[in-house]
Amino acid sequence: MARLFKDPKQISAYKDRRFSGSDRDFQEKLRESSTVYVGNLSFYTTEEQMYEVFSRCGDIKKIIMGLDKNSKTPCGFGFVLFYTREDTEDAVKYVSGTILDDRPIRVDFDWGFENGRQWGRGRSGGQVRDEYRTDYDPGRGGYGKLVQKELESRRLVEYTDSSVLGAISSYPTSFQTPRYSAAQGSHGGSHRGSRDGGRKRHREQETISADAVMRSADREPRPEKNPRFREKGDSDEEEAGKP
Numbered sequence: 001m002a003r004l005f006k007d008p009k010q011i012s013a014y015k016d017r018r019f020s021g022s023d024r025d026f027q028e029k030l031r032e033s034s035t036v037y038v039g040n041l042s043f044y045t046t047e048e049q050m051y052e053v054f055s056r057c058g059d060i061k062k063i064i065m066g067l068d069k070n071s072k073t074p075c076g077f078g079f080v081l082f083y084t085r086e087d088t089e090d091a092v093k094y095v096s097g098t099i100l101d102d103r104p105i106r107v108d109f110d111w112g113f114e115n116g117r118q119w120g121r122g123r124s125g126g127q128v129r130d131e132y133r134t135d136y137d138p139g140r141g142g143y144g145k146l147v148q149k150e151l152e153s154r155r156l157v158e159y160t161d162s163s164v165l166g167a168i169s170s171y172p173t174s175f176q177t178p179r180y181s182a183a184q185g186s187h188g189g190s191h192r193g194s195r196d197g198g199r200k201r202h203r204e205q206e207t208i209s210a211d212a213v214m215r216s217a218d219r220e221p222r223p224e225k226n227p228r229f230r231e232k233g234d235s236d237e238e239e240a241g242k243p
Helices: 023-032 047-054 085-095 145-170 189-219 236-240
Strands: 035-039 060-067 074-082 106-110
Touching: 035 085, 047 060, 047 074, 047 085, 074 085, 085 106
Parallel strands: none
Antiparallel strands: 035 074, 035 106, 060 074
């Protein structure tokens, strides 16, 4: 029956895989450390909110917010460093399970913060739990990363299919043969008819101009005869107008 209960020698059931020592060394660190790990935070929780909650347990030395290593934005966890071990134990005892930003946060003993632990360890940059999460959590970016990728790929396929169908439906399926009037002819078309008509009008204008020149030439007055000179066949009677 004793196996059904938690081992009292283990302060935390969580084991950091990046801890270089043994399990015994890890447990020793947890008993001596004045750092707590805070999980299940909302992506929108700020450092000021963290300070307001944990400062009730004692003086805070430093607060580190966990960040997405790609976007450099909060990704749902953090570390709180106290000055004394007593304050650390109070934080685990009284703050764990507290509602912060409408979420029950988890507070656990930590073996000590080191530079580099502020980054998420998931493939997408955030926490590992948000990689495979299938539920919808608005406080942690909606669905998990894998589900989001699947949804985005489906939307892309649907958008591509709808675009192709729209392009096919807008393409003309029949062509209308241009109609010509009887005056244009079946082969001449409007362009040829207008071109031949222009040539015909030009020839008519040239003929009219030539006729006008001939008529104007006929209307020109003949030069008067000089009375001092007589041409052959001229007589005084013709000058006087007699018969």
